[in-house]
Amino acid sequence: MRLKLHWQIFIALGLAVPAGFSAGQDAGLFGITFYQLFDFVGTLFLNALKMLIVPLVVAAIVTGVAGVGGARGLGRLGSRTVLYYFSTSLLAILVGLVLVNLFAPGVVNGDPGEVFGFSADTSQIEQRVAGRGMGDVAEVFLRMVPANVVAAAADGQMLGLIFFSLLFGYFMTRIQEDYAEAQYNFWQGIFQTMMGITDWVMKFAPLGVFALVAKVVATTGLEAFAPLMAFFFTVLGALAFHFIITMPLLLLLVARVNPLRHYQAMAPALLTAFSTASSAATLPLTMECVEKNAGVSNRTSSVVLPLGSTMNMDGTALYECVAAIFIAQAYGLDLSFAQQFTIVTLALLTSIGVAGIPAASLVAITIILAAIGLPAEGIGLILAVDRILDMTRTAVNTFGDSCGAVIIGRLEGEKGILQGDNDQVGRGVEAAPERA
Numbered sequence: 179m180r181l182k183l184h185w186q187i188f189i190a191l192g193l194a195v196p197a198g199f200s201a202g203q204d205a206g207l208f209g210i211t212f213y214q215l216f217d218f219v220g221t222l223f224l225n226a227l228k229m230l231i232v233p234l235v236v237a238a239i240v241t242g243v244a245g246v247g248g249a250r251g252l253g254r255l256g257s258r259t260v261l262y263y264f265s266t267s268l269l270a271i272l273v274g275l276v277l278v279n280l281f282a283p284g285v286v287n288g289d290p291g292e293v294f295g296f297s298a299d300t301s302q303i304e305q306r307v308a309g310r311g312m313g314d315v316a317e318v319f320l321r322m323v324p325a326n327v328v329a330a331a332a333d334g335q336m337l338g339l340i341f342f343s344l345l346f347g348y349f350m351t352r353i354q355e356d357y358a359e360a361q362y363n364f365w366q367g368i369f370q371t372m373m374g375i376t377d378w379v380m381k382f383a384p385l386g387v388f389a390l391v392a393k394v395v396a397t398t399g400l401e402a403f404a405p406l407m408a409f410f411f412t413v414l415g416a417l418a419f420h421f422i423i424t425m426p427l428l429l430l431l432v433a434r435v436n437p438l439r440h441y442q443a444m445a446p447a448l449l450t451a452f453s454t455a456s457s458a459a460t461l462p463l464t465m466e467c468v469e470k471n472a473g474v475s476n477r478t479s480s481v482v483l484p485l486g487s488t489m490n491m492d493g494t495a496l497y498e499c500v501a502a503i504f505i506a507q508a509y510g511l512d513l514s515f516a517q518q519f520t521i522v523t524l525a526l527l528t529s530i531g532v533a534g535i536p537a538a539s540l541v542a543i544t545i546i547l548a549a550i551g552l553p554a555e556g557i558g559l560i561l562a563v564d565r566i567l568d569m570t571r572t573a574v575n576t577f578g579d580s581c582g583a584v585i586i587g588r589l590e591g592e593k594g595i596l597q598g599d600n601d602q603v604g605r606g607v608e609a610a611p612e613r614a
Contacts, residue, residue, distance in 0.1 A: 187449040190388040197388070198395025216393040223386025226379045227459035230372055232331045234462055235484045236343045237369035242480030243347025244362050256344075258589060259482050262582050263490040264526070269424055270574075271522050274416040274496035275503070279518075283408035284507025340484060369480070376462035383446070383463075387453035394565055409504050410563045416496055417567075417574050425581050433581075433588040435596040443471035443596065444580050451576040455568045460576055461487045468580050473594045474587040482586055486579030493571030493578070498525040501560055502546045509552065521546060 181189075201212035324330035324338030331339055350361050426437035441448075447467040451460040461483065468479045502521050506513050513521070524546045543560075547553070560567075587595050 186384040187387050187446060187453070190384040191391055191449065191453065194388045194391035195395050198392035201392065201396050203396055213393065213396050216389045216396065219389035220386060220393055223379075223382060223389065224454055224456065224459060226382070226386075227454065227456070227462065230376055230379065230462045231458050232339065233368060234372040234376070234465075235339065235487070236331075237365050237372060238465065238480040239340060239343035239484050240347040240350065240365045241362065241369050242477060242484075243344055244350050244358075244365070255478070255481055255586065255590065258586050259485055259582065262585060263486065266425070266428070266492050266578055266582070267490065267495045267526055268522075270416075270420045270492040270496040270578075271499045271525050273419050273424065274413070274500040275518065275522060277412050277416045277419075278500045278503045278507075281408065281412050282507055283412045284504040343484075372462070373466065376466060380446075380450075380463055380466075383450055387450065390453045394569075397565075409500075409560065410567065412504075413497055413500050413567050414570065416500060417493055417570055420492060420496065421574050421577060425577060428585060429581055433585040433595070435584060435588065439596045440472060440581065440584060443467055444577060447576055447580065448573045452569045452573040455565070455572045457487050457491075457572050457575045457579070460572070464576055464580060468583045472580065472584055472596055473592075474583045475592055478587040478590060478592065479583045482583045483579055486582055490579050490582060491575050493574030495525045496574075497567060497571050498543050498546060501543050502552070504560070505547065505552055511552075 197212075198216070201216070203213045204211060206212050206214070322338060322341050324342065327339065327342045330342075350358055352358075353361075429435055429437045429440055444464075444467050447460055447464040450463050451457060454460060457464075464487075465479055465483050468474045468483060469476055499521055502525070503513065503518065584595055
């Protein structure tokens, strides 16, 4: 009997670690190193996933919005989605804020400049940090309305693309009925086609996961983590708390479903998110797991998940907050409550506009550092462990999106979610609302 996809991916992850250690960056055959082979296969798989993103996201949002049931339905579903995303991101940030202040991973004995090799004068930095406020975030909101939607699609500016798709789907329902029906059938056909391509691409997921993880292990090894263990485990602990405690409690108390069933339903998407470090690239598989395994209707998932891949970055927001305060601690700064509140707000806002691709949060951290007066060189502190933490927080981002689809689906009155009767609520089939 053929193993399920998540078991295949899990085995690939287990084999990738010793393979990466053994191969390193130099070993090879016939003039080609194993590292180059890992890089080629991993990049090929990642490109195949990214190839699906734009047509899948646009088609999913357009058909989802058009099928929601007019402006009233969209308003209710959209408001619940946005409220959920802001709430969970804020909860994640607060968890990170508590732990980074509790363990203070950046506090060192002696001169921080000598310990961390800073070139900037810490006394001048302290003067710059004082009085800094919440500026320099307008760029995040400008990305929401692209000047050229085709260029936004080509450049991977997902926030602008999602905004355009929401408008297109809504106004598609306002035109003449026969035209609206033709448009809906066209986009629904694209969506179903893209999901079919996704099924085919995911057959190669174990091979792609093996190559991506083996490449990371061959590049970094374990010695890269030694100087940053305190920071590494602080972030890891905060992400674990959000993943194991916060989100399951929301599933249990709000959606009233079994969190263990949801972990099982989302296993393939979570393992793929971890290995690719890209929530956007994982989006096609996330949608498949949420609809086929968890039983959420396409009506809900096609609106909630594409929005979540850009807006709902729980793990990223948490990481940005911890990283910024860690860097401030490393410079010997004791941030005030107002300054830490500024970091929390900026982490919440910038996480909305962060692209769902590997290492994109480093750009957002640069914005936060500049806003509070810290030099960008501080990012060099976290680069050694960023890749592994990037993979971990991407899995948390993806899990948060999927929990949002389950919770909002339940609030919308859908039946059969994580109840074992998901065949009735498969992909492309809307769940009937519960009657009072």
